[in-house]
Amino acid sequence: MSAWFRFTRLMICLLIPAIACFTVFAQSIDIPNALRLKKLDNYSHIAATAIYHWNTPSEVSNENIIAMLTSAGLQNDTQSEGVIFRHLLATYTANDADSPRIPLFVKEPLLDKHWQELKTIKPELFAAAKAYYIYARAVNDFKGSDHRVNFSVPELRRLQREALETGSRRATAIASIWLAMELTLANPIQAINEIEYALPHLPRYSSDKSLENALSNVIAHDWLRGAYLELFVPSRAFFHSKEIIESKTQDNNTMVKTWAYFSAIDSLLIQNKFEEALAMSNDAIEHLSTVTSVHEKLLTYVQRLRVVVFQKSEGYELLAQEVMTQIRQLDTTEVKQRTEELSAYADALYAAVLNDDAKFQDSLQRYRNIVLATIPNSGFKEKIKLRLERELSRLYDASGDYEKAYEHSKTYNRLLVEKNTEQFKLSNSSFTDGIAKDIELARYRQKELTVLRSEKDGLSTDKEAMKTTIFALIITILIILALWLWISKRQSDLLAERDSLTGALTRRAMLNSLKKALKGNKASCIALLDVDNFKKINDKYGHVVGDEVLTTFTQIIKNRIRKSDKLCRYGGEEFLIYFSDSDQKSAKRILDELNFALSRQKHWSNTKEMFSVSFSSGLLDVNGETNLDTIIKMCDELLYRAKREGRARVASFPI
Numbered sequence: 001m002s003a004w005f006r007f008t009r010l011m012i013c014l015l016i017p018a019i020a021c022f023t024v025f026a027q028s029i030d031i032p033n034a035l036r037l038k039k040l041d042n043y044s045h046i047a048a049t050a051i052y053h054w055n056t057p058s059e060v061s062n063e064n065i066i067a068m069l070t071s072a073g074l075q076n077d078t079q080s081e082g083v084i085f086r087h088l089l090a091t092y093t094a095n096d097a098d099s100p101r102i103p104l105f106v107k108e109p110l111l112d113k114h115w116q117e118l119k120t121i122k123p124e125l126f127a128a129a130k131a132y133y134i135y136a137r138a139v140n141d142f143k144g145s146d147h148r149v150n151f152s153v154p155e156l157r158r159l160q161r162e163a164l165e166t167g168s169r170r171a172t173a174i175a176s177i178w179l180a181m182e183l184t185l186a187n188p189i190q191a192i193n194e195i196e197y198a199l200p201h202l203p204r205y206s207s208d209k210s211l212e213n214a215l216s217n218v219i220a221h222d223w224l225r226g227a228y229l230e231l232f233v234p235s236r237a238f239f240h241s242k243e244i245i246e247s248k249t250q251d252n253n254t255m256v257k258t259w260a261y262f263s264a265i266d267s268l269l270i271q272n273k274f275e276e277a278l279a280m281s282n283d284a285i286e287h288l289s290t291v292t293s294v295h296e297k298l299l300t301y302v303q304r305l306r307v308v309v310f311q312k313s314e315g316y317e318l319l320a321q322e323v324m325t326q327i328r329q330l331d332t333t334e335v336k337q338r339t340e341e342l343s344a345y346a347d348a349l350y351a352a353v354l355n356d357d358a359k360f361q362d363s364l365q366r367y368r369n370i371v372l373a374t375i376p377n378s379g380f381k382e383k384i385k386l387r388l389e390r391e392l393s394r395l396y397d398a399s400g401d402y403e404k405a406y407e408h409s410k411t412y413n414r415l416l417v418e419k420n421t422e423q424f425k426l427s428n429s430s431f432t433d434g435i436a437k438d439i440e441l442a443r444y445r446q447k448e449l450t451v452l453r454s455e456k457d458g459l460s461t462d463k464e465a466m467k468t469t470i471f472a473l474i475i476t477i478l479i480i481l482a483l484w485l486w487i488s489k490r491q492s493d494l495l496a497e498r499d500s501l502t503g504a505l506t507r508r509a510m511l512n513s514l515k516k517a518l519k520g521n522k523a524s525c526i527a528l529l530d531v532d533n534f535k536k537i538n539d540k541y542g543h544v545v546g547d548e549v550l551t552t553f554t555q556i557i558k559n560r561i562r563k564s565d566k567l568c569r570y571g572g573e574e575f576l577i578y579f580s581d582s583d584q585k586s587a588k589r590i591l592d593e594l595n596f597a598l599s600r601q602k603h604w605s606n607t608k609e610m611f612s613v614s615f616s617s618g619l620l621d622v623n624g625e626t627n628l629d630t631i632i633k634m635c636d637e638l639l640y641r642a643k644r645e646g647r648a649r650v651a652s653f654p655i
Contacts, residue, residue: 033121040081046065047211052209069104080118091137095140119166127159128214129211132214134155135182170202170212172198177195181215188420191227204216204217204218221243221244224236224240225241225263237263262284285304305323310394317354327346347363353398382419393412502550504554504569510568518622523582523621525583526632528576534572557575565577598615616651617649618637638653
């Protein structure tokens with residue numbers, strides 16, 4: 001032990017001067033690095049702005065973007081980021097023959113060393129910039145064809161591995177969601193997996209756009225809600241819709257939230273959860289107070305009308321009339337092109353409610369013609385056809401014409417099969433045969449190791465090999481010793497945290513754990529339990545039986561509470577339970593169940609006599625309180641109140 005101590009002290013003595021020198025060096029380069037990071041943030045913002053707004057009617061004009069580029073001095077920047085962003089923005093508009101291109105000119109080739117430098121400085125921006133560059137180059141090279149995925153997907157997979165090597169979760173998530181975007185064309189199921197994989201670490205939505213947050217967590221949820229609806233997994237579609245609805249970062253982007261409400265309600269209707277759909281529809285109507293877009297309002301009211309019609313509760317005709325009145329009060333003249341489809345759909349649905357067949361047929365035909373007219377100029381022809389067949393099936397179902405509803409439902413299913421079959425045609429073994437790729441990679445690495453060993457053996461003498469072996473042996477021994485010490489300490493710590501008789505946490509371990517848990521400010525409850533008449537059990541049957549009562553009681557509690565809850569032996573026959581994320585009503589129900597389960601235990605292995613046991617408890621709803629002394633004292637008072645009132649019961653009151 002003393003030798004290990006001397007070795008550790010020697011290493012510290014050697015490291016301290018090195019750390020001091022590095023600190024001085026880091027301080028000397030801190031200011032230039034800060035300026036460079038600021039420049040990178042500016043380039044990222046300019047690139048995102050150009051991608052979103054160049055040659056697009058919006059609040060940011062081409063002239064504004066040119067002014068930003070000039071002010072940033074990007075054209076004359078000779079550092080790696082200058083080369084990268086010139087190539088990136090030049091590639092973005094390289095194939096624009098009939099519209100202005102971004103006025104940036106490439107001076108030198110984009111090399112791997114430029115990417116490596118950016119990766120070292122800012123891994124997240126490296127992942128976002130290179131992912132977009134791969135995508136833009138593939139779009140240009142394949143002239144917008146979906147076959148670009150044969151190039152872009154392998155490149156993005158390599159980028160994903162590079163991001164993983166940086167150790168940055170955010171960088172890996174950014175590379176993964178760009179990969180998922182391309183996989184939607186080649187393998188939709190893998191695309192969903194990649195998005196779910198990236199989601200926990202994606203940047204949050206921000207109105208201040210940058211390349212890093214261009215594909216944010218809100219966009220990921222938006223993709224997933226649509227994908228799961230198309231795959232007919234309404235529960236997952238509802239989950240991701242709710243995530244968008246409950247997001248606090250979407251105040252400036254109401255359209256995304258409006259569509260989330262629409263999908264959430266759609267998911268509930270598919271599951272025939274009409275009451276929940278109506279409640280969600282009420283929330284969507286409240287959301288309209290933040291909305292100025294007539295299109296969004298109309299979308300919400302039409303969805304409300306669908307809920308009312310498909311639910312068909314008592315008096316639904318009157319509710320449908322009220323919704324139609326709200327729809328007709330909207331002024332859609334300025335956005336007629338965007339709203340006429342929804343208006344025709346609403347008219348057909350309301351005609352079905354009124355049983356007005358002539359009006360229904362007229363409105364339905366008008367709706368069909370409007371939708372069909374949008375197909376030729378759309379890049380989403382298959383999706384529009386699918387939506388049309390699905391909605392025609394719903395409209396005929398609402399009108400009671402179940403035969404035609406079934407026909408359109410069959411057409412919808414056929415089109416869906418064709419669409420997914422077409423999507424998976426682009427998929428090939430390079431996207432799916434992961435085992436083969438890993439084996440090939442392992443063989444390649446093994447070959448590299450073999451070559452390196454051969455070269456080393458050719459250059460090394462027997463003496464050098466002996467030195468290397470001895471050094472490796474010393475290092476191995478030190479590592480084993482360090483691991484042994486760590487494992488010993490870990491085992492000692494674990495034993496110190498557990499009560500030797502019951503296996504529950506000790507009082508000290510529990511109190512330390514509660515200090516951290518209570519800072520989380522979650523809803524939680526704490527209960528102090530005491531076995532009734534335990535002294536009499538010890539006196540009458542002996543301490544061995546008393547110990548069996550305590551261990552049995554502990555096991556009953558462990559089997560009933562959740563993994564997130566905590567149990568400790570507070571002292572003697574007293575136990576403390578922490579119910580995480582639980583209200584007082586739920587915690588009391590569990591305590592009553594525990595008392596019932598304990599009372600049914602009448603046979604004991606250490607005595608032939610039969611008897612049952614109960615416990616009293618004081619239950620406290622923590623309700624944000626963090627002072628443990630106060631909490632324990634109040635639980636103790638409640639426990640004694642339960643004892644006074646007759647035992648085998650729970651005493652409680654909220655703070």
